[in-house]
Amino acid sequence: MKRNDIKLIAxxxxxxxxxxxxxxxLQRSQSYxxxxxxxxxxSTEVLRIDLKDGSALVMDEEEVVSIDEEAxxxxxxxxxxDNNTVTIGYDNANHTVRVLDEVSPxxxxxxxxxxxxxxxxxxxxxxxxxxxxxxxLPAPDDDDAIIY
Numbered sequence: 308m309k310r311n312d313i314k315l316i317a318x319x320x321x322x323x324x325x326x327x328x329x330x331x332x333l334q335r336s337q338s339y340x341x342x343x344x345x346x347x348x349x350s351t352e353v354l355r356i357d358l359k360d361g362s363a364l365v366m367d368e369e370e371v372v373s374i375d376e377e378a379x380x381x382x383x384x385x386x387x388x389d390n391n392t393v394t395i396g397y398d399n400a401n402h403t404v405r406v407l408d409e410v411s412p413x414x415x416x417x418x419x420x421x422x423x424x425x426x427x428x429x430x431x432x433x434x435x436x437x438x439x440x441x442x443x444l445p446a447p448d449d450d451d452a453i454i455y
Contacts, residue, residue: 385434
């Protein structure tokens with residue numbers, strides 16, 4: 308290997324590391340402890356989970372199997388196989404949601420981790436379940452702009 312090749316590899320490695328750190332910082336700055344986790348199955352909005360306290364609003368009762376707000380466990384129907392469900396967990400300490408249990412070929416849905424940011428939706432394609440975070444609405448008395 309020539310000296311210029313080593314320099315090029317070093318520069319590309321540094322740029323890659325800076326990019327990864329920048330994305331992580333952006334995700335952390337866009338996390339919302341008071342957002343809403345919107346759960347959809349197919350094209351139907353099924354459930355809305357308030358990240359402040361874990362309370363749930365059922366949008367489609369036929370698609371929701373069970374809700375245990377005290378334990379932070381929400382079970383909705385999935386599409387992969389017969390009688391399949393997707394179990395969603397709410398973490399009160401971090402104000403995040405994650406997929407706890409589901410049936411799919413490689414269980415990728417569970418491996419995605421937790422989220423409370425609109426920049427990281429949880430997508431479970433075999434089950435057609437998507438969990439996306441909506442930002443909280445501003446208070447009515449919040450100013451849109453301040454002019455001096």
